[in-house]
Amino acid sequence: MVDLALLIGGPQGGGIESAGQIGVRALVMKGYDIFGVREYHSNIIGAHSYFNIRIRDTVARSPRLPVDAVVALDAESVFTHMDDVREGGIFVYDTSTLKTRVDRIAPMPGPLKERVKAKLSQHGLGDTVADAVKYLESRGAKLLGIDLKAAIKEVAEKSGRSVVSVARAANVVGLSAALAFLGVEKEYVHRAIEAYFAGKTRVIEPNKIAADIAYDYVEESYGLGNLPDGPHKGKVRMVASGNDVVAMGKVVGGLTVQTYYPITPAADEALYMEGHRLVEVREELAEKVGLEKLGVAVIQTEDEISAINMAIGAALAGARSATTTSGPGFALMNEAISMAYIMEAPVVITIWQRAGPSTGMATRTGQQDLLHAMFAGHGDAVKIVVASGDHEEAFYDAIKALNWAEKFQIPVVHLVDKTLAASTKSLDRFDLDSITIDRGKLSYEWSGGEYLRYKLTEDGISPRVPVGFAKQLNSSLEHTEYGYAIEDPEVRNAMVEKRLKKLDAIERGIPEDERVKVYGSSDADITIISWGTVKGPVLDAMEKLEDEGIKVRYVHIKTFIPFPVRTIDEAFKSASRVAVVDYNMLAQTSLAIRMFTGHKAPHVIQKFTGRALQEQEIVRAVKEILENNVERVVVSDGA
Amino acid sequence: MARSWLEYRSPAWVQWCPGCGNYGILTAAFKAFAELDLDPAKTVVVSGIGCSSRIPYYINVTGVHTIHGRPIPVATGIKLANPHLTVLVMSGDGDLLGIGAAHFVALGRRNADITVVMHDNAVYGLTKGQAGPTLPAWVQTKALRAPNIQDALNPLLLAIASGYTFVARAYAYHVDKLKDIIKEAIKHRGAAFIDVLQPCPTYNNVMTQQWYEQRIYYIDEQEPDYDATIKSPEERSEKVARAIAKAMEWGDRIPLGIIYRDLTKEPFDARIEKIMPGYLEHPPATRPVHYEGKPLVDPFKVFTDRVVQA
Ligand SMILES: Cc1ncc(C[n+]2csc(CCOP(=O)(O)OP(=O)(O)O)c2C)c(N)n1
Ligand code: SF4
Ligand SMILES: [Mg+2]
Numbered sequence: 001m002v003d004l005a006l007l008i009g010g011p012q013g014g015g016i017e018s019a020g021q022i023g024v025r026a027l028v029m030k031g032y033d034i035f036g037v038r039e040y041h042s043n044i045i046g047a048h049s050y051f052n053i054r055i056r057d058t059v060a061r062s063p064r065l066p067v068d069a070v071v072a073l074d075a076e077s078v079f080t081h082m083d084d085v086r087e088g089g090i091f092v093y094d095t096s097t098l099k100t101r102v103d104r105i106a107p108m109p110g111p112l113k114e115r116v117k118a119k120l121s122q123h124g125l126g127d128t129v130a131d132a133v134k135y136l137e138s139r140g141a142k143l144l145g146i147d148l149k150a151a152i153k154e155v156a157e158k159s160g161r162s163v164v165s166v167a168r169a170a171n172v173v174g175l176s177a178a179l180a181f182l183g184v185e186k187e188y189v190h191r192a193i194e195a196y197f198a199g200k201t202r203v204i205e206p207n208k209i210a211a212d213i214a215y216d217y218v219e220e221s222y223g224l225g226n227l228p229d230g231p232h233k234g235k236v237r238m239v240a241s242g243n244d245v246v247a248m249g250k251v252v253g254g255l256t257v258q259t260y261y262p263i264t265p266a267a268d269e270a271l272y273m274e275g276h277r278l279v280e281v282r283e284e285l286a287e288k289v290g291l292e293k294l295g296v297a298v299i300q301t302e303d304e305i306s307a308i309n310m311a312i313g314a315a316l317a318g319a320r321s322a323t324t325t326s327g328p329g330f331a332l333m334n335e336a337i338s339m340a341y342i343m344e345a346p347v348v349i350t351i352w353q354r355a356g357p358s359t360g361m362a363t364r365t366g367q368q369d370l371l372h373a374m375f376a377g378h379g380d381a382v383k384i385v386v387a388s389g390d391h392e393e394a395f396y397d398a399i400k401a402l403n404w405a406e407k408f409q410i411p412v413v414h415l416v417d418k419t420l421a422a423s424t425k426s427l428d429r430f431d432l433d434s435i436t437i438d439r440g441k442l443s444y445e446w447s448g449g450e451y452l453r454y455k456l457t458e459d460g461i462s463p464r465v466p467v468g469f470a471k472q473l474n475s476s477l478e479h480t481e482y483g484y485a486i487e488d489p490e491v492r493n494a495m496v497e498k499r500l501k502k503l504d505a506i507e508r509g510i511p512e513d514e515r516v517k518v519y520g521s522s523d524a525d526i527t528i529i530s531w532g533t534v535k536g537p538v539l540d541a542m543e544k545l546e547d548e549g550i551k552v553r554y555v556h557i558k559t560f561i562p563f564p565v566r567t568i569d570e571a572f573k574s575a576s577r578v579a580v581v582d583y584n585m586l587a588q589t590s591l592a593i594r595m596f597t598g599h600k601a602p603h604v605i606q607k608f609t610g611r612a613l614q615e616q617e618i619v620r621a622v623k624e625i626l627e628n629n630v631e632r633v634v635v636s637d638g639a
Numbered sequence: 640m641a642r643s644w645l646e647y648r649s650p651a652w653v654q655w656c657p658g659c660g661n662y663g664i665l666t667a668a669f670k671a672f673a674e675l676d677l678d679p680a681k682t683v684v685v686s687g688i689g690c691s692s693r694i695p696y697y698i699n700v701t702g703v704h705t706i707h708g709r710p711i712p713v714a715t716g717i718k719l720a721n722p723h724l725t726v727l728v729m730s731g732d733g734d735l736l737g738i739g740a741a742h743f744v745a746l747g748r749r750n751a752d753i754t755v756v757m758h759d760n761a762v763y764g765l766t767k768g769q770a771g772p773t774l775p776a777w778v779q780t781k782a783l784r785a786p787n788i789q790d791a792l793n794p795l796l797l798a799i800a801s802g803y804t805f806v807a808r809a810y811a812y813h814v815d816k817l818k819d820i821i822k823e824a825i826k827h828r829g830a831a832f833i834d835v836l837q838p839c840p841t842y843n844n845v846m847t848q849q850w851y852e853q854r855i856y857y858i859d860e861q862e863p864d865y866d867a868t869i870k871s872p873e874e875r876s877e878k879v880a881r882a883i884a885k886a887m888e889w890g891d892r893i894p895l896g897i898i899y900r901d902l903t904k905e906p907f908d909a910r911i912e913k914i915m916p917g918y919l920e921h922p923p924a925t926r927p928v929h930y931e932g933k934p935l936v937d938p939f940k941v942f943t944d945r946v947v948q949a
Pocket of ligand 2: 691764765838842
């Protein structure tokens with residue numbers, strides 16, 4: 001079984017993203033499944049950033065530590081990750097930094113410096129990179145020092161370019177050294193460079209030379225590694241981030257308007273979509289719809305208040321419409337969510353959660369907006385809340401969210417997070433045949449006399465004719481069936497009942513198997529309940545624990561409104577032990593479970609650091625709970 | 640044959656105070672819509688929250704009564720989705736220039752083909768008479784507990800600076816004059832703004848009908864040579880300067896009429912068409928999104944920048 005992990009770290013702006021993307025592509029070309037998550041500071045240039053790539057011949061879906069190879073492109077990365085490589089793993093570093101002392105690294109956080117110095121001095125070492133290298137040797141890591149300055153000079157000479165113009169290729173030198181050691185043939189790195197820099201020959205050539213230099217180096221030192229081809233060899237696959245797949249899902253799902261105000265980690269979704277605002281119609285359907293290209297209007301607004309209100313306006317006019325944001329932006333949308341609810345406007349709000357409170361840690365992850373998403377909207381406003389656990393789910397959920405919005409004429413929140421946004425995943429073809437686009441009771445024609453936008457119906461959902469196709473009134477005030485403002489008690493009751501009936505329709509219309517997924521069986525030693533990107537680490541931990549004879553069942557919540565009451569209730573009743581993984585301080589998931597089912601989870605596993613949850617953290621936490629019966633385990637792996 | 644303006648009257652009871660300037664604006668809208676023969680289904684009046692913002696209930700066209708300060712983004716979304724509709728925002732000074740000022744500016748920058756009619760009574764009518772953003776400093780209207788200590792905003796200057804390509808001022812009780820300006824604004828291709836001076840007899844006991852009528856004058860009557868219509872980009876600096884000077888007139892004499900017009904800037908829909916050809920013919924509101932429920936897009940064919948051959 002192949003299960004490898006590779007970490008590449010360096011200064012922000014130093015090509016960490018491109019090194020990661022090239023590495024991921026090379027590994028996918030080699031036939032492996034990959035999951036790569038990027039951790040970075042809220043900073044443009046200079047702060048430490050890294051890519052942690054998991055490589056498996058089964059499914060890669062979570063980061064883990066320690067890794068099999070670390071590439072440290074600068075001194076800070078050496079110090080930051082000196083405990084992150086396993087015994088026997090390789091640690092690639094830049095020999096031109098050997099004399100650098102911890103205290104000389106300006107961007108490095110003070111407390112981390114102190115921890116590193118303390119650690120090194122415990123081992124009788126000083127505080128230079130050379131000391132860290134000794135420490136690594138004592139831990140059984142294989143060290144591969146490359147003089148990156150010399151390597152870049154060589155790249156410049158061989159490519160006939162200036163040193164400055166090829167300096168960024170240092171990342172590819174480091175990356176290639178690790179890949180050579182792991183046994184990925186050089187051809188894959190070359191092909192990955194070509195694919196990633198598609199068409200930019202001036203960039204491609206020096207980077208290929210950089211790869212060659214690294215491969216020669218490894219061949220001479222440790223010898224090239226040996227890795228069989230992975231099981232996906234020969235397939236056409238995709239390598240995409242969570243931001244990308246949500247954009248793809250929306251476009252495939254028939255989105256025609258997307259509004260946004262720039263915010264991390266949501267903006268990349270909108271930008272990717274904007275780059276693809278004109279898309280080709282599937283060949284076999286082009287003639288049928290009489291169009292070859294379709295447009296998606298992606299509009300940057302003046303603020304999030306405008307973004308949501310504009311999306312609502314577009315929806316009233318008949319567009320399939322969405323907006324994308326993060327917690328702070330969603331906070332600004334609160335009032336309009338309530339309007340969308342009373343106006344019965346179908347709109348999708350994608351929330352890419354990041355670490356709060358307030359601006360908190362803007363480029364870090366978390367699940368702190370669960371209750372915020374569920375309860376946003378004053379005055380009894382309701383919405384559907386669906387959360388995605390991985391890239392595939394996010395793609396299909398984006399389509400589902402659009403369907404539910406139009407079918408139930410209600411706002412739908414799609415909850416995702418920074419881990420998903422900034423993680424890259426290899427993906428197989430999506431199953432287009434399984435996708436249905438549902439626009440509910442929408443019609444562009446009206447001949448039934450006066451059109452009643454809020455007609456009282458059996459299921460609480462009124463026929464929907466867009467603004468422009470039948471004279472109508474849409475109102476944020478309590479209204480009559482036509483839409484006139486009214487405060488008459490009987491009409492008020494009728495309208496509240498109408499909206500309640502709609503909630504029944506949602507209860508009936510979203511079956512249990514779309515609300516929750518259960519992995520493993522009820523005779524497990526422990527049942528874990530969680531949602532979102534906790535899924536990958538838990539499923540991976542399940543495998544590891546199973547090997548050690550510990551059986552785990554995982555209950556993965558997909559929708560919080562409507563809530564999978566039956567399954568969760570059953571899980572509590574049948575489980576010997578229940579633990580909730582809650583990536584937030586308040587244990588919000590546990591609170592939601594308690595609110596809907598009355599069950600109080602006896603154990604909670606929490607994380608606050610804003611770094612992606614990892615496999616080994618769950619393994620450790622589960623053992624801790626089973627062995628010591630602890631109520632609350634806090635994990636915090638990852639630099 | 641054009642519709643009678645009575646056809647634009649809705650059956651709803653109009654709940655403004657007796658003598659309120661909003662009645663004049665309402666009647667002017669009826670008449671303008673009738674003279675332009677606007678299709679009630681395809682004409683959309685969007686409002687925020689305030690006394691004035693109840694107007695969609697009273698006009699028998701499509702209406703959208705939104706939340707306080709947000710009619711502009713909602714209207715922009717409607718117009719974005721379906722550029723073939725006639726879209727108006729009719730809202731209060733507090734709504735548009737207080738809580739909604741960011742959107743007011745943004746509409747100008749986009750030059751979306753939307754007509755904004757501001758019911759400018761210089762007070763927050765519906766919340767019982769607090770100072771509005773156009774109430775001059777040190778004025779103390781009836782409901783204020785102390786004189787106003789915040790300066791008035793000049794809506795015309797803000798509109799010009801924001802990029803509106805049609806800027807006018809009108810007076811609520813002069814229905815026919817107002818009607819003509821509303822018609823011009825609707826016909827204008829781009830963001831149009833009309834600051835309608837609207838007496839509020841209930842709360843604004845300073846800027847009353849009498850106060851206004853002693854001061855207002857029509858530019859086209861008193862200065863027939865006034866011309867601030869930009870027909871080519873070279874005229875811009877000169878005509879903007881002229882318009883700004885006119886917009887600054889306030890006090891003993893208050894000019895009414897079309898202050899500024901720029902015919903050289905393309906509206907938002909034309910800009911979108913440029914970066915997304917086909918938009919006008921198949922706008923977001925009506926373009927196909929599926930065929931018999933099947934998706935129209937194959938991600939592996941479209942997002943080729945993410946496809947990798949293993
Ligand atoms: C978010 C929010 N804040 C405050 C209010 C209360 N409110 C209702 S109308 C209004 C002011 C209306 O003033 P203006 O827009 O000038 O309209 P007018 O009543 O003068 O026509 C306010 C502050 C509200 N509805 N929503
Ligand atoms: S309070 Fe003023 S603006 Fe409101 S209806 Fe009465 S007169 Fe008109
Ligand atoms: Mg007002």
